Amino acid sequence: xxxxxxxxxxxxxxxxxxxxxxxxxxxxxxxxxxxxxxxxxxxxxxxxxxxxxxxxxxxxxxxxxxxxxxxxxxxxxxxxxxxxxxxxxxxxxxxxxxxxxxxxxxxxxxxxxxxxxxxxxxxxxxxxxxxxxxxxxxxxxxxxxxxxxxxxxxxxxxxxxxxxxxxxxxxxxxxxxxxxxxxxxxxxxxxxxxxxxxxxxxxxxxxxxxxxxxxxxxxxxxxxxxxxxxxxxxxxxxxxxxxxxxxxxxxxxxxxxxxxxxxxxxxxxxxxxxxxxxxxxxxxxxxxxxxxxxxxxxxxxxxxxxxxxxxxxxxxxxxxxxxxxxxxxxxxxxxxxxxxxxxxxxxxxxxxxxxxxxxxxxxxxxxxxxxxxxxxxxxxxxxxxxxxxxxxxxxxxxxxxxxxxxxxxxxxxxxxxxxxxxxxxxxxxxxxxxxxxxxxxxxxxxxxxxxxxxxxxxxxxxxxxxxxxxxxxxxxxxxxxxxxxxxxxxxxxxxxxxxxxxxxxxxxxxxxxxxxxxxxxxxxxxxxxxxxxxxxxxxxxxxxxxx
Amino acid sequence: xxxxxxxxxxxxxxxxxxxxxxxxxxxxxxxxxxxxxxxxxxxxxxxxxxxxxxxxxxxxxxxxxxxxxxxxxxxxxxxxxxxxxxxxxxxxxxxxxxxxxxxxxxxxxxxxxxxxxxxxxxxxxxxxxxxxxxxxxxxxxxxxxxxxxxxxxxxxxxxxxxxxxxxxxxxxxxxxxxxxxxxxxxxxxxxxxxxxxxxxxxxxxxxxxxxxxxxxxxxxxxxxxxxxxxxxxxxxxxxxxxxxxxxxxxxxxxxxxxxxxx
Numbered sequence: 001x002x003x004x005x006x007x008x009x010x011x012x013x014x015x016x017x018x019x020x021x022x023x024x025x026x027x028x029x030x031x032x033x034x035x036x037x038x039x040x041x042x043x044x045x046x047x048x049x050x051x052x053x054x055x056x057x058x059x060x061x062x063x064x065x066x067x068x069x070x071x072x073x074x075x076x077x078x079x080x081x082x083x084x085x086x087x088x089x090x091x092x093x094x095x096x097x098x099x100x101x102x103x104x105x106x107x108x109x110x111x112x113x114x115x116x117x118x119x120x121x122x123x124x125x126x127x128x129x130x131x132x133x134x135x136x137x138x139x140x141x142x143x144x145x146x147x148x149x150x151x152x153x154x155x156x157x158x159x160x161x162x163x164x165x166x167x168x169x170x171x172x173x174x175x176x177x178x179x180x181x182x183x184x185x186x187x188x189x190x191x192x193x194x195x196x197x198x199x200x201x202x203x204x205x206x207x208x209x210x211x212x213x214x215x216x217x218x219x220x221x222x223x224x225x226x227x228x229x230x231x232x233x234x235x236x237x238x239x240x241x242x243x244x245x246x247x248x249x250x251x252x253x254x255x256x257x258x259x260x261x262x263x264x265x266x267x268x269x270x271x272x273x274x275x276x277x278x279x280x281x282x283x284x285x286x287x288x289x290x291x292x293x294x295x296x297x298x299x300x301x302x303x304x305x306x307x308x309x310x311x312x313x314x315x316x317x318x319x320x321x322x323x324x325x326x327x328x329x330x331x332x333x334x335x336x337x338x339x340x341x342x343x344x345x346x347x348x349x350x351x352x353x354x355x356x357x358x359x360x361x362x363x364x365x366x367x368x369x370x371x372x373x374x375x376x377x378x379x380x381x382x383x384x385x386x387x388x389x390x391x392x393x394x395x396x397x398x399x400x401x402x403x404x405x406x407x408x409x410x411x412x413x414x415x416x417x418x419x420x421x422x423x424x425x426x427x428x429x430x431x432x433x434x435x436x437x438x439x440x441x442x443x444x445x446x447x448x449x450x451x452x453x454x455x456x457x458x459x460x461x462x463x464x465x466x467x468x469x470x471x472x473x474x475x476x477x478x479x480x481x482x483x484x485x486x487x488x489x490x491x492x493x494x495x496x497x498x499x500x501x502x503x504x505x506x507x508x509x510x511x512x513x514x515x516x517x518x519x520x521x522x523x524x525x526x527x528x529x530x531x532x533x534x535x536x537x538x539x540x541x542x543x544x545x546x547x
Numbered sequence: 548x549x550x551x552x553x554x555x556x557x558x559x560x561x562x563x564x565x566x567x568x569x570x571x572x573x574x575x576x577x578x579x580x581x582x583x584x585x586x587x588x589x590x591x592x593x594x595x596x597x598x599x600x601x602x603x604x605x606x607x608x609x610x611x612x613x614x615x616x617x618x619x620x621x622x623x624x625x626x627x628x629x630x631x632x633x634x635x636x637x638x639x640x641x642x643x644x645x646x647x648x649x650x651x652x653x654x655x656x657x658x659x660x661x662x663x664x665x666x667x668x669x670x671x672x673x674x675x676x677x678x679x680x681x682x683x684x685x686x687x688x689x690x691x692x693x694x695x696x697x698x699x700x701x702x703x704x705x706x707x708x709x710x711x712x713x714x715x716x717x718x719x720x721x722x723x724x725x726x727x728x729x730x731x732x733x734x735x736x737x738x739x740x741x742x743x744x745x746x747x748x749x750x751x752x753x754x755x756x757x758x759x760x761x762x763x764x765x766x767x768x769x770x771x772x773x774x775x776x777x778x779x780x781x782x783x784x785x786x787x788x789x790x791x792x793x794x795x796x797x798x799x800x801x802x803x804x805x806x807x808x809x
Contacts, residue, residue, distance in 0.1 A: 002741040002782040004733060006726045007663065010788035015718065017642035018793065025640040027701035028562045030790060033640025034662050034693050035555060036633040037789040038676060039624075041664075045671040045740060053625025056615075075670055075747070075779060102672045129627045195771060197778045222751075223772060224758025 042102055046072060050097040057127050059094065062260045063087050067094040069258060076104070076198035077221040079177070079257040081206040084449055085456025086260050088202045089120070092173050093128045095200060100130070105170040105198060106146055108132075111191070112175035114151040118400035120175070121149050135160075142167060156190045168195045177201035180220070181213035183229075191220060204449060206257065214253060221256055270433075271462045272455055276479055279351050280471050288343055289473060295340075305516050308474045310373060313439045314350050314380075317373035352468050353383045356436055359466060360389060360416065366432040369418045370450050372439045377418050380438070384416055391416035394427070403427065430458040437467045440478050442512050474516070481529045552622040552629060556611055559632050573614040579606040587631050643792030645701035647800060652708040655795035657683040659721045660692050662789040665733065669744030669782035679728065680794075680804070681721050683714035687805055688728055695804050696794065711795045718793075726786070733784050741782035748780030 017023040025033065042049065048067055051059070062082075070078045070091075076099065080088045099105035110132070112120055117134050124130040124147070132147040142148060142163045155164050172194055174180065180188050180201075201217055215232050218225055226232050226249065281289060292307055303325070310318040322341050326334045360367050369391075371377055377393055384391045392406045392414045410417040411431055432454050441447060447467075455463040469479035515528040553575065560567070560577045569576040579587075584606035585594045597604035609628075610619035620628050646655060659681045666674045680692035689695065705711060716724070755776065759769045796804065 001738050001745065002669070002733075002784055004730050005783055005785045006729070007786045007788045010661075010791065011719070011722045014642050014722075014791055018644055018718075021644070021703075023642060024703065024792070025643045025790075026703055027643070027645055029636070029640040030643045030645070030792065031640070031693070031697075032558060032562045032636045033638075033790045034678070035558065036636035036640075037662070037664070039630070039633050040674070041676055042666075042673045045667075045673045050625075052623070055623050055625070056621075072671060103666060103674075104668075104672055129625055129630075192768065193771075195775070197775050222754070223764055223768070224754050224761075228758070228761055228763040 048098055049101050050094055053097065053101065054128065059090065060087065060265065062265045063091050063094065066091045066258045066260065067098060070095050071098055074256060079201045079203065079206055079217055079221070081203055081257050082260040083262050084204040084452025086262065086265060088204070089123060092200050092202055093124060096171060096173065097128050097130065099171055099198060107167060107169050108147045108171045109164070109169050110149040110173045110175070111152050111155060112149060113396070114153065115396040115403065116175060117149050117151060152187050152190065156186065165193060169197070171198040172196040173200045173202065175202045177217060178203040178205050178213065181216055183216045183219070188216065204452065211249070218253060218256060226252060270455065270459045272465065273462060274465045274467065276467045276469065277355065278469055278471050279355055281351055282348060284347055285351065286472065288347060291340060305474070312470050312473050312475045313371060313373050314353070314376040315344055315347055316375040316379045319344055320375050349383065351470065352438060353380060355468065356380070356438065357384065357387050357389065359436065363434060365434060367416045367434045367436060368429060368432055368454065369416060369436045369438050371418065371420060372441065374420055376438065377420055380418050389416060390414040391418055394419040427453060428456065429453050430456060433459060433461040434464045435466070437465065440467060440469060440475065442478065443508060477525060477529055481533045550613055550622070553611065553613060556622065556629070556632065559636055568608065573617050574610055574612045574619055576608060576610045578608050581606050586635050637789065641790045645703060645792065646705040646711065646795045647797050648700040648702045648706055649709060649797040651797055651799065653798055655705070655709050655711045655797060656801040657712060657714045658794045658796060659683055659718065659725070659791070660794050661725050661791040662693060664787045664789065665729065666785040666787055667740060668785060669741060670747050670780055671740065679725055681725060682805065683716045683721055684712065686716060689804055695807065699800060701794065709797065729786055744780050744782040748776060751776050751780065
């Protein structure tokens with residue numbers, strides 16, 4: 001039924017000591033050693049011993065339950081998929097600590113985006129009394145450290161890769177694991193070839209767009225659990241006729257995944273108020289936008305889409321791209337664009353920037369402004385400064401000390417923090433409760449991640465979110481269809497991502513991009529987006545009826 | 548100072564020759580010796596420098612508390628410094644050869660005392676703390692040996708008018724007997740945990756096999772996963788020795804222990 005592994009080293013040690021009396025202990029030391037060993041006692045299979053070790057951390061009920069479930073029911077391999085701000089990192093830390101106490105994890109590797117490496121090390125140390133290291137040298141000694149934290153990019157570099165792959169890790173934790181949704185990427189293959197006994201995948205958006213993302217995450221934990229990808233896709237494509245099949249998959253996945261939602265955890269006390277601000281371009285701006293639209297046929301439409309979005313953000317963002325484009329054009333064509341650039345330079349300050357300043361002056365207090373473009377970030381910082389408003393820039397690409405410094409400056413000195421998308425993950429700014437989404441990402445899930453920076457555990461005020469969009473532009477469509485309607489569905493059913501994941505025929509992002517790219521007119525864009533949203537609405541209703 | 552962590556800390560410093568400077572209901576302040584400072588304060592460069600400069604060095608003082616609002620090292624099950632003390636104590640008390648301190652005359656009987664954990668590993672884990680004594684003259688086994696020896700005095704030198712008997716059972720065969728005894732003992736326990744773990748192992752192996760045979764899995768990955776499954780689920784009991792040694796007992800004590808336990 002079981003094997004017995006005797007202790008082979010001790011006898012040898014005893015014999016040596018008996019021959020060299022200076023290594024022998026006196027009676028008090030011997031007794032003390034025996035008393036000390038009791039700290040390693042694990043009196044029972046069940047429960048969490050780690051809680052007693054961490055009295056200074058106030059774990060929430062759902063975090064403790066998650067850790068219990070992962071260790072005792074899921075046997076140490078799981079996807080932790082709580083909504084943003086519910087403390088996935090704490091759950092992972094608790095599981096790690098428990099496995100360490102139970103002697104099941106000694107060698108541990110934590111893979112996280114580079115910008116979060118130091119935050120992990122700090123949290124493990126302060127909250128969990130776990131000493132972790134992040135080897136950086138070209139030839140880092142991965143063998144020498146028991147707990148290491150690093151980025152996938154660092155881990156798969158030459159000089160590290162071979163050594164890491166040769167180590168049999170007891171536990172591997174992967175933060176922001178939704179980045180591993182594609183099984184053909186180098187990162188995915190790297191992760192798959194790691195030796196791991198236990199494994200935790202952390203993501204707030206396990207299913208960003210399609211069910212096959214989830215398939216790939218599950219395959220890291222339990223290959224074969226959902227069958228093979230071809231069959232899986234077949235099943236999933238036919239889900240209209242075979243909703244039982246999909247439900248079956250969902251119930252299978254729930255054996256491997258923990259997903260706490262804000263509304264289930266009693267963390268709803270701080271309310272969220274979302275205001276969609278519709279702004280209008282000035283006449284000059286609108287006419288420039290129209291000119292751009294008329295050029296749509298000449299450029300490939302993806303470029304047009306980029307330019308239009310950029311122009312809705314700032315002249316500066318659009319200017320940079322146009323400049324780059326002109327460099328690659330032949331003379332005749334370039335001339336036309338140079339004219340356009342010259343006009344661009346003459347335009348007044350951006351309508352959104354003006355509205356932003358107005359809002360900040362009117363409401364007072366701290367604001368986080370999110371933009372998708374670095375050029376806009378620079379512009380806004382300058383523009384705020386012109387109005388005597390202090391601001392600091394933020395990007396996830398900053399190194400650890402710079403990020404901490406900026407966060408501290410924002411908390412203690414500056415009124416506004418201007419973040420680019422890369423700053424969206426892993427920074428906690430609960431001391432601020434107002435946010436402007438200066439431009440909107442295609443995917444509503446990404447917006448959710450941004451909001452999660454301030455609407456999270458520890459926020460004691462109601463949160464106010466302003467979404468900016470410009471009428472009669474591409475942004476209008478995004479706001480209209482993707483945000484207002486879908487937000488409405490969210491209120492109706494709560495778990496929007498479960499519905500977005502069921503969209504057949506490609507990712508949500510791709511759906512929208514295809515629509516915009518392949519449509520000949522604004523009208524056609526409208527109709528197609530409407531269809532997409534109707535489909536979502538249909539699924540929402542269907543779901544509501546069935547529940 | 549009431550909780551058992553405090554009790555351990557006091558015991559630790561007393562054993563290691565450190566003086567208590569102050570003791571109040573909520574605090575314990577200790578003056579470390581040079582040797583203790585070197586062992587538990589993790590400042591090797593300081594001590595390296597002091598030795599090189601031929602200087603005395605200035606060992607630190609530590610304050611422990613069980614009240615979170617008071618200055619000092621807050622003591623609870625997870626306190627990192629407490630764990631340093633545990634590890635230090637375990638390292639310093641691993642092996643022994645001890646003779647009972649007695650005023651009576653005569654022969655001392657040798658015992659092999661082994662303290663250990665049995666780690667039960669599989670789907671879930673737990674362990675059992677054990678202390679076994681083996682009489683090296685007549686081969687008798689005694690459980691809870693440390694509890695029985697608790698109030699005896701032992702010295703590293705043999706007392707006047709006493710002499711240690713030569714073991715009849717050789718040390719190496721005695722240790723083998725202990726292993727054999729553990730095996731036999733493990734056999735008498737409830738095996739539900741092992742059965743459950745085994746079933747889970749079978750199930751997951753079947754899943755992996757069927758997936759592998761459908762051709763969607765590379766051989767390397769398959770082998771790796773298979774090995775990981777056995778690491779996670781194959782039920783096993785690991786013996787992990789805490790400490791052990793030779794104990795020589797007076798005839799009186801020897802008889803007492805033999806009669807009290809088996």
